[in-house]
Amino acid sequence: MQSDKVINTVITSSVKKAAGFIRNGQLVGFPTETVYGLGANVYNEKAVRMIFRVKKRPADNPLIVHISDISQVAHLAKHISKSAETIIERFFPGPITIVLKKNEIISNFVSAGLDTIAVRMPDPEITQKFISMCDVPVAAPSANISGSPSPTTWRHVFNDLNGKISCILKGPKCSLGIESTVVDCTSDDPVVLRPGSISLDDLQELFPQKKIRIHSDPDKVRSPGVKYKHYSPDAKVMLIDSYEEIEGIIKFIKTEKIGFIGTTKIKGISIQQTVSSVEEYARQLFGFLRRCDHSGIKIIFCEKVEEKGIGLALMNRLQKAAEGEQDI
Ligand code: TXA
Ligand code: MG
DSSP states (O other): OTTTSOOOOEEESOHHHHHHHHHTTOOEEEOOSSSOEEEEETTOHHHHHHHHHHHTOOTTSOOEEEOSSGGGHHHHEEEOOHHHHHHHHHHOSSSEEEEEEEOTTSOHHHHTTOSEEEEEOOOOHHHHHHHHHHTSOEEEOBSSOTTSOOOOSHHHHHHHHTTTSSEEEOOOOOSSOSOOEEEEOSSSSOEEEEOOSSOHHHHHHHOTTSOOEEOOOTTSOSSGGGGSOOSOOSSEEEEESOTHHHHHHHTTSOGGGEEEEESSOOTTOSEEEEOSSHHHHHHHHHHHHHHHHHTTOSEEEEEOOOSSTHHHHHHHHHHHHHTTOOOO
16 A cells, blocks of 8 residues: 555656656645645546545545646536636636536545535646646645645645655745635535635625625535644644734743744744735745744744635634644
């Protein structure tokens, strides 16, 4: 079993070489504009099952299928709804995933037994070339082991999966840094299952006649990943309104054990990330959480942001980290 024995992980900048591994039924870590993915040939059930083993991902959490050409949607989905067509036309390629009724030829392992399929077309040229050279759509969750934040650089993938997967396609740092917006398009009324870079306002503007909402019925989890632990570092994450809130307290804590991410630059805290925009905050967050764990940080203070635009998705990830939840 690939996950049990140590294998040689090839690190390459060659899209052609990386795609060869997918065609041979192996797993490849690859860059996207959101986070790095852990890819397999969607039609190769053995390779798809390997993703779950390697990541230690619960079998009831479905995968997103990545495409390089819009015509591939028709192979994966039974029916393309009007709402899906509208989103595809406006936002593909981009950081958004649509959920559609699944075509039966797609393995139930990909969809974790659901009758739906999640589809996304990443934007970067390197990702499009890679998927296109795989000759097949690529099923891929985020390329992290359960318990660590999503990877936003190839080094994060290496740290989690070296020796466990066949290849890492070395690309740039992810330009957005948090995962795609997931939208249920199985009906003509789109419902947001996971907030992301494409904001509620962006979707509302696209569908002026409809009321865009976030799915929030805990008894009827439509995006299974949402019920699992998410995005958590080992340290305790605490959300604060501003640095002033903790200024008094940190004098009494050993400052070398504290991490801080926010807009203020603070004297005396060694691990800190000063950000100048919500976009930069999103881009840096997961890498910062990993850096804190690496340095043995015990408490990470994270400044809250306004829950609008990408701020909604960022707060969603921050709250999950603060609840001690882990990524899957
Ligand atoms: O930006 C992203 O979406 C990244 C990159 C690699 O594309 N991928 C990613 O995958 O974040 P993952 O597996 O970590 O998260 C996928 C989310 C999970 O919450 C999962 O439950 C949901 O999408 N999902 C997948 N298929 C679904 C389906 N058929 N119905 C509802 N939710 C689905
Ligand atoms: Mg994930």
